[in-house]
Amino acid sequence: MLLEVENLAVEVAGKRVLKDINLSIAEGETHVLLGPNGAGKSTLFLTILGFPNYKVVNGTIKFKGQDITGLTTAERVKLGIGVSFQTPPAIRGVSVGDLLKIISNQEVSDELNPRMQELAKQLKFSDEFLNRDVNLGFSGGEVKRSEILQLLAQMPDFTMFDEPDSGVDIENVELLASEIGTLLDKDKPQRSRKRSGLLITHLGYILNFVSADKAHVLIDGVISCSGNPSEILEDIRKNGFNGCVECAQCL
Ligand SMILES: Nc1ncnc2c1ncn2[C@@H]1O[C@H](COP(=O)(O)OP(=O)(O)O)[C@@H](O)[C@H]1O
Numbered sequence: 001m002l003l004e005v006e007n008l009a010v011e012v013a014g015k016r017v018l019k020d021i022n023l024s025i026a027e028g029e030t031h032v033l034l035g036p037n038g039a040g041k042s043t044l045f046l047t048i049l050g051f052p053n054y055k056v057v058n059g060t061i062k063f064k065g066q067d068i069t070g071l072t073t074a075e076r077v078k079l080g081i082g083v084s085f086q087t088p089p090a091i092r093g094v095s096v097g098d099l100l101k102i103i104s105n106q107e108v109s110d111e112l113n114p115r116m117q118e119l120a121k122q123l124k125f126s127d128e129f130l131n132r133d134v135n136l137g138f139s140g141g142e143v144k145r146s147e148i149l150q151l152l153a154q155m156p157d158f159t160m161f162d163e164p165d166s167g168v169d170i171e172n173v174e175l176l177a178s179e180i181g182t183l184l185d186k187d188k189p190q191r192s193r194k195r196s197g198l199l200i201t202h203l204g205y206i207l208n209f210v211s212a213d214k215a216h217v218l219i220d221g222v223i224s225c226s227g228n229p230s231e232i233l234e235d236i237r238k239n240g241f242n243g244c245v246e247c248a249q250c251l
């Protein structure tokens with residue numbers, strides 16, 4: 001297993017948001033986390049990333065066999081965890097190009113290396129755009145493309161995407177999905193994939209473009225079911241998340 005979350009309970013601002021989460025993602029697998037607004041999806045994302053306000057009150061998070069529950073976010077990122085935020089903050093005074101140089105261990109005063117320039121082109125970013133402050137005044141699609149560009153520069157072993165399909169138009173979704181595919185080794189045959197990921201979505205729209213091996217439904221801080229992504233999605237499309245809530249009550 002690459003990621004193992006065991007009996008995880010998390011409090012945010014004194015409120016128990018996650019109750020008893022168990023989730024294992026193997027090397028080469030893509031999982032999807034579905035659930036209505038307020039279920040705790042972003043809380044799980046930020047807890048795995050190690051945000052200090054998300055207090056683990058029970059359970060453990062293991063990555064590559066190591067207990068990372070007490071590590072800082074920077075330490076987790078160094079181990080190979082990457083993220084795309086739903087609404088990342090703007091960073092005044094740091095351009096997209098600067099960030100790419102920092103990620104690829106370049107001096108900010110040097111010219112951006114050819115590989116990064118190539119990636120930027122792939123994500124349809126002009127040279128002018130690379131000089132803009134990160135996320136400052138970006139459109140929804142530009143924010144997501146910038147997040148994915150940073151990830152492609154890093155190529156993490158495990159990547160979490162929080163609502164990659166929200167606020168993005170159809171053209172951008174196709175481009176983003178193809179690059180998410182690259183980050184998750186979708187261009188390789190299933191058995192030789194190494195990179196893993198967790199796609200978080202309440203719309204499920206991204207699954208029309210990116211395949212997943214397993215789906216989980218989070219209802220009120222508990223994973224109420226796990227299984228085949230297309231079957232679970234079909235149930236949700238038919239009965240809504242209310243169907244999941246009713247189903248969870250029978251557990
Ligand atoms: N920083 C925070 N402060 C207070 N409450 C929070 C915070 N983060 C999350 N919550 C609460 O935790 C619950 C789950 O939120 P969230 O994880 O964002 O859900 P989702 O991503 O599934 O929509 C919500 O009731 C939300 O208000």
Ligand SMILES: [Mg+2]
Nearest residue numbers: 041042043086
């Ligand atoms: Mg969320």
